[in-house]
Amino acid sequence: MDGGAEAVIDLAAVSANVAALREHVRGAAVMAVVKSDGYGHGMTEAARAAVAAGAQWLGVNRPSEALALREAGITAPVLCLLAAADAPHADAIRAGVDLSAGSVPLVTRIAAAAGQAGRQARLHLKVDTGMSRGGATLADWPALLAAALAAEAAGQVRITGIWSHLACADIPGHPATEAQLTAFGEALALADKAGARPEVRHLANTPATVTLPETWFDLVRTGGGVFGLATLPGGAPPWLRPAMTVRARLIQVKQVPAGTGVSYGHRYHTAAPATLGLVPLGYAEGVPRSASGAAAMWCRGRRWAISGTVCMNQFVVDFGAEPAAEGDEVVLFGPGDDGEPTAQEWADALGTISYDIVTRFAARLPRSYRTVASDQGLPPGLAALAGTPAG
Ligand SMILES: *Cc1c(COP(=O)(O)O)cnc(C)c1O
Numbered sequence: 001m002d003g004g005a006e007a008v009i010d011l012a013a014v015s016a017n018v019a020a021l022r023e024h025v026r027g028a029a030v031m032a033v034v035k036s037d038g039y040g041h042g043m044t045e046a047a048r049a050a051v052a053a054g055a056q057w058l059g060v061n062r063p064s065e066a067l068a069l070r071e072a073g074i075t076a077p078v079l080c081l082l083a084a085a086d087a088p089h090a091d092a093i094r095a096g097v098d099l100s101a102g103s104v105p106l107v108t109r110i111a112a113a114a115g116q117a118g119r120q121a122r123l124h125l126k127v128d129t130g131m132s133r134g135g136a137t138l139a140d141w142p143a144l145l146a147a148a149l150a151a152e153a154a155g156q157v158r159i160t161g162i163w164s165h166l167a168c169a170d171i172p173g174h175p176a177t178e179a180q181l182t183a184f185g186e187a188l189a190l191a192d193k194a195g196a197r198p199e200v201r202h203l204a205n206t207p208a209t210v211t212l213p214e215t216w217f218d219l220v221r222t223g224g225g226v227f228g229l230a231t232l233p234g235g236a237p238p239w240l241r242p243a244m245t246v247r248a249r250l251i252q253v254k255q256v257p258a259g260t261g262v263s264y265g266h267r268y269h270t271a272a273p274a275t276l277g278l279v280p281l282g283y284a285e286g287v288p289r290s291a292s293g294a295a296a297m298w299c300r301g302r303r304w305a306i307s308g309t310v311c312m313n314q315f316v317v318d319f320g321a322e323p324a325a326e327g328d329e330v331v332l333f334g335p336g337d338d339g340e341p342t343a344q345e346w347a348d349a350l351g352t353i354s355y356d357i358v359t360r361f362a363a364r365l366p367r368s369y370r371t372v373a374s375d376q377g378l379p380p381g382l383a384a385l386a387g388t389p390a391g
Contacts, residue, residue, distance in 0.1 A: 004280040005248035007365045009041045012372055013243040013335070015053035017226050020239050022054050025209060028216040029200065031057035031079065033223030035065065039355060040286075040362035041227055041244055044072040045369055050226055051076050057200075059221050063092035063099075070095045079124060079161070081221075083134065089113035093121045098160055102126035102135035107147040111156035123148060124161030124198075125191070129183035130176055131167040141187055145194045152196075162191055163202045166215065170207035170231040181214060207232045228335070229354040235344035236354075242342055244358050245334035246286075246365065250299070251314075252278040253326050262316050263308030267292065275319040279330050282313040286360035287332070291315075294349045298331040298340035300324060333357070
């Protein structure tokens with residue numbers, strides 16, 4: 001552990017989650033969405049584990065991420081979910097990366113980039129069925145189809161996918177989901193009538209994959225689920241396992257009297273003579289500053305509150321009469337096996353979603369990777385082999 005803290009990524013959990021998702025969706029294919037550095041778990045490591053476990057597709061935001069996957073030797077189909085006009089489309093097309101377009105000008109740009117690349121672009125047409133984020137509205141859909149079919153007829157693009165995104169799949173029974181499904185059906189029917197023959201039609205994110213089979217179509221796009229998380233009330237189902245553990249060691253321990261003010265602003269005072277422990281993690285590493293007094297961490301076999309203001313690179317814990325010691329392991333969150341909080345519990349305590357917790361730690365903490373189900377109980381040599389050092 002460098003600086004006394006690290007994120008431990010359980011790649012065996014990533015693989016097991018992908019296998020469980022594949023089993024759950026039966027005939028549909030699984031796209032592992034590994035954008036934002038694999039939701040903070042490491043993009044290429046997560047992508048490799050997902051593909052090894054049977055994910056047929058990968059999803060990222062930008063061509064630069066897709067190109068990094070190709071440079072890492074990953075040959076699975078990759079879709080760029082975000083479409084920016086000035087993205088390096090030609091490079092992506094050359095690398096066989098699938099692009100998305102939700103507007104006529106973007107189809108035109110991608111078709112031109114295909115000319116530069118000397119290769120047909122693989123294109124997913126995005127329809128906005130009610131999220132009101134990317135994609136063509138139903139009113140603009142016929143024009144988008146016409147432009148893409150013309151580019152296909154000219155040999156510049158191949159329409160490989162038709163897709164949309166759900167706004168309320170994590171709110172059970174929300175009427176917008178039904179309305180979006182109806183709109184997606186209309187868009188697919190129009191595309192079929194116009195002559196589009198996509199390989200995959202896709203709509204579902206993790207919450208829809210878990211709870212709404214009618215949204216699965218040919219492919220589900222699961223990000224959170226791959227990492228054992230979901231935005232559903234109560235979090236992910238028990239057949240998904242959280243893959244990230246954030247842990248640290250106490251770097252200092254001291255005794256203070258009752259009534260001692262702790263950390264910036266003295267927003268916390270010890271109620272009795274206390275042992276204070278210093279955890280080398282703060283908001284610059286990803287611990288939300290709003291976690292002061294709200295979120296719990298795990299140490300010495302039980303949970304403890306964060307005492308006082310979270311600083312940039314550290315926070316303090318009041319262990320009361322417990323004899324905490326320098327070097328004691330602290331777990332902020334993990335899979336919950338031993339009673340430690342989960343990212344879902346942190347999210348619930350802070351009024352956010354688990355994705356917002358785990359992505360905070362992206363690239364801010366050293367990571368180590370675990371590739372077997374559990375290395376507990378292995379002799380030290382084998383345990384060292386079981387964990388691959390972080391890149
Ligand atoms: C991020 C994203 C997903 C994955 O959502 P999860 O809830 O993490 O599964 C799917 N589709 C699109 C368009 C996304 O942006």
